[in-house]
Amino acid sequence: xxxxxxxxxxxxxxxxxxxxxxxxxxxxxxxxxxxxxxxxxxxxxxxxxxxxxxxxxxxxxxxxxxxxxxxxxxxxxxxxxxxxxxxxxxxxxxxxxxxxxxxxxxxxxxxxxxxxxxxxxxxxxxxxxxxxxxxxxxxxxxxxxxxxxxxxxxxxxxxxxxxxxxxxxxxxxxxxxxxxxxxxxxxxxxxxxxxxxxxxxxxxxxxxxxxxxxxxxxxxxxxxxxxxxxxxxxxxxxxxxxxxxxxxxxxxxxxxxxxxxxxxxxxxxxxxxxxxxxxxxxxxxxxxxxxxxxxxxxxxxxxxxxxxxxxxxxxxxxxxxxxxxxxxxxxxxxxxxxxxxxxxxxxxxxxxxxxxxxxxxxxxxxxxxxxxxxxxxxxxxxxxxxxxxxxxxxxxxxxxxxxxxxxxxxxxxxxxxxxxxxxxxxxxxxxxxxxxxxxxxxxxxxxxxxxxxxxxxxxxxxxxxxxxxxxxxxxx
Amino acid sequence: xxxxxxxxxxxxxxxxxxxxxxxxxxxxxxxxxxxxxxxxxxxxxxxxxxxxxxxxxxxxxxxxxxxxxxxxxxxxxxxxxxxxxxxxxxxxxxxxxxxxxxxxxxxxxxxxxxxxxxxxxxxxxxxxxxxxxxxxxxxxxxxxxxxxxxxxxxxxxxxxxxxxxxxxxxxxxxxxxxxxxxxxxxx
Numbered sequence: 249x250x251x252x253x254x255x256x257x258x259x260x261x262x263x264x265x266x267x268x269x270x271x272x273x274x275x276x277x278x279x280x281x282x283x284x285x286x287x288x289x290x291x292x293x294x295x296x297x298x299x300x301x302x303x304x305x306x307x308x309x310x311x312x313x314x315x316x317x318x319x320x321x322x323x324x325x326x327x328x329x330x331x332x333x334x335x336x337x338x339x340x341x342x343x344x345x346x347x348x349x350x351x352x353x354x355x356x357x358x359x360x361x362x363x364x365x366x367x368x369x370x371x372x373x374x375x376x377x378x379x380x381x382x383x384x385x386x387x388x389x390x391x392x393x394x395x396x397x398x399x400x401x402x403x404x405x406x407x408x409x410x411x412x413x414x415x416x417x418x419x420x421x422x423x424x425x426x427x428x429x430x431x432x433x434x435x436x437x438x439x440x441x442x443x444x445x446x447x448x449x450x451x452x453x454x455x456x457x458x459x460x461x462x463x464x465x466x467x468x469x470x471x472x473x474x475x476x477x478x479x480x481x482x483x484x485x486x487x488x489x490x491x492x493x494x495x496x497x498x499x500x501x502x503x504x505x506x507x508x509x510x511x512x513x514x515x516x517x518x519x520x521x522x523x524x525x526x527x528x529x530x531x532x533x534x535x536x537x538x539x540x541x542x543x544x545x546x547x548x549x550x551x552x553x554x555x556x557x558x559x560x561x562x563x564x565x566x567x568x569x570x571x572x573x574x575x576x577x578x579x580x581x582x583x584x585x586x587x588x589x590x591x592x593x594x595x596x597x598x599x600x601x602x603x604x605x606x607x608x609x610x611x612x613x614x615x616x617x618x619x620x621x622x623x624x625x626x627x628x629x630x631x632x633x634x635x636x637x638x639x640x641x642x643x644x645x646x647x648x649x650x651x652x653x654x655x656x657x658x659x660x661x662x663x664x665x666x667x668x669x670x671x672x673x674x675x676x677x678x679x680x681x682x683x684x685x686x687x688x689x690x691x692x693x694x695x696x697x698x699x700x701x702x703x704x705x706x707x708x709x710x711x712x713x714x715x716x717x718x719x720x721x722x723x724x
Numbered sequence: 725x726x727x728x729x730x731x732x733x734x735x736x737x738x739x740x741x742x743x744x745x746x747x748x749x750x751x752x753x754x755x756x757x758x759x760x761x762x763x764x765x766x767x768x769x770x771x772x773x774x775x776x777x778x779x780x781x782x783x784x785x786x787x788x789x790x791x792x793x794x795x796x797x798x799x800x801x802x803x804x805x806x807x808x809x810x811x812x813x814x815x816x817x818x819x820x821x822x823x824x825x826x827x828x829x830x831x832x833x834x835x836x837x838x839x840x841x842x843x844x845x846x847x848x849x850x851x852x853x854x855x856x857x858x859x860x861x862x863x864x865x866x867x868x869x870x871x872x873x874x875x876x877x878x879x880x881x882x883x884x885x886x887x888x889x890x891x892x893x894x895x896x897x898x899x900x901x902x903x904x905x906x907x908x909x910x911x
Contacts, residue, residue: 393844404842406851407819420892426815431860431897435818435851439844479769485792485872487771582840584770614841615770654842662845669845673832677903681847684899697846 251308251332252288258300263338265289274333277318277325278380281577281631282660286313286327291335295355295448298334299419302446305332306417311693314442316357316388319380321578322659324392324441324695334446336387342366343449350454351410356387356447360394363452372454375402378655379563387447393439395655397490397562398521400613404655406438408453414445417686421448436681441657442692444685458523461489463555464536466543467514471495473542474516475588478612480539481520486532490521491613492562495592498569498607498620505568508561511545518543518612519562521555565609566620573605573622577634581645582615582654594644595619602637604630616654617645643668658696666696667703675700726759728833731862736831740911743858745778745808755862757807763787764865765839772822772839774867777807788870796820796871810866811858818854825865826853829905839867852900859911860904 249257252266265271266288275283287310290301305312311331318325318335327333339357346352347370352363360381364373377396378384384394390412393405402408411425414437422445424434437444468474474493481488494502494510494517503510510517518540522532533548540546549555561568569576583591592608599606605622619641623634642652642665652658652665666675678697682689734755735741743755750756761778768791775784781795782802788794797817799809809817810824823837837843837850850867853860 393848395842399842403819406848416892422890422892422896428814430855430893431900432815432818432848432851432854433893433896434815435848435854439848444847482771483769483791485874487872487875582842584767584772584839586767586770611842616842649838650840651838651843651845653845654840655844657844658846666845671834674834674836674846677828677834677836677849678846680903681849681852681900684896684903 251304251310254304254308255288255290255301255332258304259290259292259297263291263293263297265291271327271333274315274318274327274335277315277320277323279321279323279326279659279661281625282323282326284327284329286331286333289333289335291338293338295339298336298415298446298448301332301334302415302417302419305690306419306688309688309690311690312446313692314387314391314446316385316391317359317380317383319384320388320392320657320659321580322653322657322661324657324659324692325388326660328692328694337385345370345454347372350456351451352454353449353451354386355449356390357385360384360386360389367454370454371457373457374408374452375455376405376408379566386450386452390438390447390450391440391442392657393655395611395614395616397492397611399611399616400491401487401489402455406435408455409434409438410451410453412437412447412451413449415448416445417688417690439657441659441696443682443696444691446691458489459525460529461521461523461555462529462533463549463558464518464520464522464533464540465510465547465549465558466518466520466540467511467545468516468518468542469514469544471516471592472589474518475585475612477518477540477542478585481536482613484535484539486522486535488520488536488613489523490519491611492519493517493608493610493612494519494562494565495608497605498565498609501568501572501607502561502565505571506561506564508557509547510561514544519558562609565607569607569620569622574624574626575622577621577623577638578656579617579619579621579638579641580653580656581617581642581650583617583645583648583650585612585615587648587650588612591617591644591648595641598637598640602633604634604637611654614654615650639665660695663698663702664706666698667706672700672703675703728827728864731755731760731864732827732831732833735827735829735862735909738909741909742911743862745805745811757862758805760864761805767839768793770839771841771870772867773870774823774839774865775806776865777810777863778805780805781809789873792873793870794873794876795868796876806866807863810854810863811856813854815854818851820868820870821850821854821866822869823867824850824853824863826861826863826904828861829907829909833864837867841869860901861910
C-alpha cells in the first residue's frame with residue numbers, strides 16, 4: 249500500500265493532501281527560488297495525528313519535512329523529493345497564560361503576533377518580533393531561533409522560551425526546560441531547523457509592556473558617522489530596544505513605498521528605539537541626542553502613531569525593494585559591528601563587479617546585515633550571478649569574524665556557505681548530533697548541514713581558523 | 725597547561741582524564757585548567773568579551789567594570805573560574821554565551837558560535853555544552869555577551885535546577901557524550 253493510502257486510511261480524510269495540483273501551495277517556503285513538490289502534505293488538527301504521521305513515515309522510511317506557516321527565508325521548510333510535509337499550522341491553541349509567572353503555553357501553530365494579542369489584556373507581550381510575525385508560527389520560530397528588530401535588548405527566541413515538548417522520530421515525547429540539569433538540550437533544539445525532533449508545545453516567556461517607547465530617527469551624510477553613532481550609544485551604557493540602520497538606496501525605496509518621512513539624500517539612516525519607564529526613557533533620550541552631533545537631521549517620535557509610522561518604513565523595506573525590482577535576494581550575514589564600514593564598502597565594490605544593485609538594511613545593534621540584491625530572474629544567468637554575489641557577501645562576513653546567518657537559518661540555501669564557516673571536524677559533530685536523535689535521518693534530511701562530500705566537491709580552498717580544509721586531500 | 729597544543733597532547737595521551745578548574749592538582753589523569761587564563765579579546769562597544777576558561781570571575785568583572793559593564797548573570801562566588809561556572813550552569817547562564825572553543829575527546833580543537841549576538845548556522849553547540857560537567861570536552865575559551873552594569877542589577881537568575889531523569893533523555897545525553905568523547909576519556 250502506498251504511503252498516501254496508509255496516511256489516508258489512518259487519518260481523517262480532510263487532513264491528508266496529495267496530487268500535483270493540491271500540493272503545489274506547499275512546494276516552497278518564503279524562499280521561492282527553490283521548489284519541490286512532496287508526496288503528500290498532512291495538516292493535523294490534533295497532536296495524536298502527529299504521532300501517527302511519524303509512525304507511518306518511519307515504517308516506510310519516508311522523510312518528513314515539518315512546516316509552520318512556510319514564511320522561512322532559507323528553504324528550511326521546502327519539501328524534499330518523495331517526502332511527507334507535516335504542516336502544524338492548524339494547531340493554534342493558546343493553552344494557558346500565566347500572568348504571575350509571565351509565561352504562556354501554546355501549540356506550535358500559534359502565530360507569533362497571536363501570542364502578544366492573547367497576552368495583551370495582562371499588559372504582557374512576546375518580545376521576539378521577526379518581520380513575518382503576523383504570519384509566522386511559534387513552532388517555526390523555535391525551529392529557526394528567529395530574531396527580529398528587538399534582539400539586542402530582549403534576546404532571540406532561545407532566550408525567550410521556558411520549555412518545549414518535542415516528539416522524537418520514534419514518536420516519544422520529551423520535555424526540555426530551562427531548569428533542566430545536564431546538557432543544554434533546550435538550546436540545542438532551538439534553531440535545529442526540524443532535523444532533531446518535532447516541536448509539539450512551547451512555553452514562552454512573556455515580557456511586561458514598557459511604559460513608554462520613543463523612536464529617534466537620525467540621518468547622516470556618511471555611513472561611517474552613522475556606524476560611529478551606534479558604537480557611541482552602546483559605549484555609553486544604553487541598550488536600545490531597537491537599533492537599525494539603512495543605506496541611501498534602502499531609505500529611498502522605503503520612503504517611496506511607505507512615506508514615513510525619511511530624510512531623502514542622507515547616506516545612512518539610524519532608527520533608535522528607547523523603551524522602559526518614563527524617567528529612564530527621558531534620561532536615555534537626552535544621552536542619545538547628545539551623541540548625534542554629526543547627524544544631518546534628527547527627529548524624535550512625539551506620538552505612538554508617529555513611532556509606528558517611522559518603524560513602518562523600516563519594516564516594509566523588503567516589499568519596498570520588491571516594488572522597484574522584479575526579484576530580490578535577501579542575505580542574512582552577521583558581523584562584528586566595528587567592521588561595518590569596511591564590509592559595506594566591499595559589498596558596494598562587489599555590486600559594481602556583478603552589475604547588480606544592493607540595498608542594505610541592518611540590525612545595527614546586533615550586527616545582523618540584510619543586504620538585498622536586486623535582480624531579474626527572467627534574465628538568463630542572473631539568478632546564478634546573484635547567488636554567487638550572495639556567497640561572496642557571506643564569505644566577507646566570515647572573514648571578519650561573523651556568521652553566514654543571524655536569524656534566517658541555513659535551510660538549503662546556505663549549505664555551500666556552511667563549508668566556509670565550519671571545518672570538516674565541526675561539520676562532522678553536527679552530523680553526529682543529528683544521528684543521536686534521528687539515526688535513520690528521516691527528519692528534514694539534507695538540510696542545514698552540508699555533507700562533507702559536498703564541501704570537498706565545492707573545493708573552495710579556504711583557510712579556516714588558520715587551518716587549510718580537507719588536509720587529507722592531495723593538492724596539485 | 726599553558727598552550728592549546730599541550731592540552732591537546734595531554735588529551736590524546738590520556739586513557740582517562742578528569743578536568744578540574746580549581747586548586748593546583750595536576751597529574752597525567754587530572755587536567756587542571758586554572759592556569760589557562762586571561763582575557764583574549766574585549767570589545768566594549770560590541771558588548772562582547774572572550775576569555776580563557778581558567779579566568780576567575782572577579783578578574784573578568786574587573787576588566788568589564790572599567791567600562792561600566794558586567795557579565796549578565798548572577799554570580800555568588802567570584803573566586804570561581806568561568807570554566808567551572810560554564811560546566812555546572814543552566815539556561816540562565818547560557819543565554820549570555822556566544823561561542824566556545826573546545827578540545828574534544830580525540831584531541832581536536834573545534835570552534836562553535838563566535839563573537840556575534842546572532843548566529844544560527846549549525847546546531848547551538850556553545851549552549852549545548854553548558855552544564856556538561858567536563859564530561860564531553862575541554863572548554864578552552866568562551867565568548868559572552870555582556871551588559872551595562874546598571875542593567876545587570878535588574879536581572880534575576882534562578883539557580884535551582886530540576887533533574888532531567890527520563891530514561892530517553894539519559895539515552896540521548898549518552899549518545900551526545902559519544903559524539904564529543906567517543907573513547908570515554910573525560911571522567
